[in-house]
Amino acid sequence: QVQLVQSGAEVQKPGASVKVSCKTSGYTFTDNYMHWVRQAPGQGLEWMGWINPNSGGTKYAQKFQGRVTMTRDTSISTAYVELSRLRSDDTAVYYCARLSSGRTLDHWGQGTLVTVSS
Amino acid sequence: SYVLTQAPSVSVAPGQTAVFTCGGNNIGSKRVHWYQQKPGQAPVLVVYDDSDRPSGIPERFSGSNSGNTATLSISRVEAGDEADYYCQVWDSSSDNYVFGTGTKVTVL
Numbered sequence: 001q002v003q004l005v006q007s008g009a010e011v012q013k014p015g016a017s018v019k020v021s022c023k024t025s026g027y028t029f030t031d032n033y034m035h036w037v038r039q040a041p042g043q044g045l046e047w048m049g050w051i052n053p054n055s056g057g058t059k060y061a062q063k064f065q066g067r068v069t070m071t072r073d074t075s076i077s078t079a080y081v082e083l084s085r086l087r088s089d090d091t092a093v094y095y096c097a098r099l100s101s102g103r104t105l106d107h108w109g110q111g112t113l114v115t116v117s118s
Numbered sequence: 119s120y121v122l123t124q125a126p127s128v129s130v131a132p133g134q135t136a137v138f139t140c141g142g143n144n145i146g147s148k149r150v151h152w153y154q155q156k157p158g159q160a161p162v163l164v165v166y167d168d169s170d171r172p173s174g175i176p177e178r179f180s181g182s183n184s185g186n187t188a189t190l191s192i193s194r195v196e197a198g199d200e201a202d203y204y205c206q207v208w209d210s211s212s213d214n215y216v217f218g219t220g221t222k223v224t225v226l
Contacts, residue, residue: 035215045153045161045204045217059213062119095160102167103208104151108160 002026004096004109011115012086019082020112022096029077030054033099036070036081038092039111046092050099051079086116120209122218129224130195138221140188140205148207150188152181155220156201164203165190192223200225 007021022034036048049060051070058070069082079096094112097105123141130136140150150168153161164175168183178193192199205218 037217044202044220045155045206047215047217050215061214097161103149104163104166105153105161105206106163106166106172108162111160 002098002107004098004107006094006096006109006112009113009115011117013118014086014088014116016086016116017082017084018086018114019080020094020096020114022079022081022109024077024079024098027098029072030074032101034070034072034079035097035099035105037095037097037105039095040089040092043092048081048094053079083114086114088116090114091116119212119214120207120216122205122207122216124203124205124218124221126219127222127224129226130192131226132195132197134195136192136195136199136223138190138203138223140190140218141186142188142207143186145186145188145207146184148183148209150181150183151206152179152190153204153206154199154201155204161204195223195225197225199223 003025005023010018012018030053033050035050038046051058053072060068067084072079096109098107100106128138152165154164155161164179165181169181180191182189202220202222204220
């Protein structure tokens with residue numbers, strides 16, 4: 001079965017960077033785009049962007065342009081999101097989510113809590 | 119940028135039907151997907167392409183989409199349906215994926 005397993009919780013200081021991983025199994029990693037979505041405490045879902053694991057091509061939401069980098073390692077079927085110049089309002093749960101052929105996010109990771117605090 | 123608007127909350131008695139909407143400019147021309155999120159859990163797809171259900175999702179969940187409003191209905195509501203529900207579309211003009219603001223469903 002399809003599984004997306006994310007790395008553990010992180011605590012970072014303002015101005016630092018954080019990198020979250022999403023290890024996949026149960027399907028061919030390069031067949032599906034991987035999206036990243038975050039959710040601040042008590043807030044809604046916010047789309048961050050996607051990576052094409054086959055080509056490495058990316059698309060970022062304008063809000064995160066210049067601060068976010070999405071990468072992948074096809075040898076271990078893992079996607080990454082890195083957010084730099086962290087601020088307190090980046091405190092959120094970060095999810096990876098697989099895009100199905102029908103443009104739905106059909107499988108999600110369990111989420112990674114990133115806390116930004118001095 | 120494209121905006122999807124949802125009512126913040128809906129309350130419904132067990133056994134009744136919950137209906138909540140997702141408003142967007144000419145949303146009827148887009149494919150709408152709905153996700154259920156229970157506290158402390160990742161979202162789960164419950165309806166895709168306006169009205170289709172993934173395998174394992176009960177027939178009690180149904181959707182429609184026309185004009186400026188998409189609708190998700192849950193018939194014969196159960197306590198286990200209590201969750202936040204988000205609509206989502208792909209906006210082709212910006213190539214962005216957009217989520218609605220979410221509706222919290224409370225089962226009385």
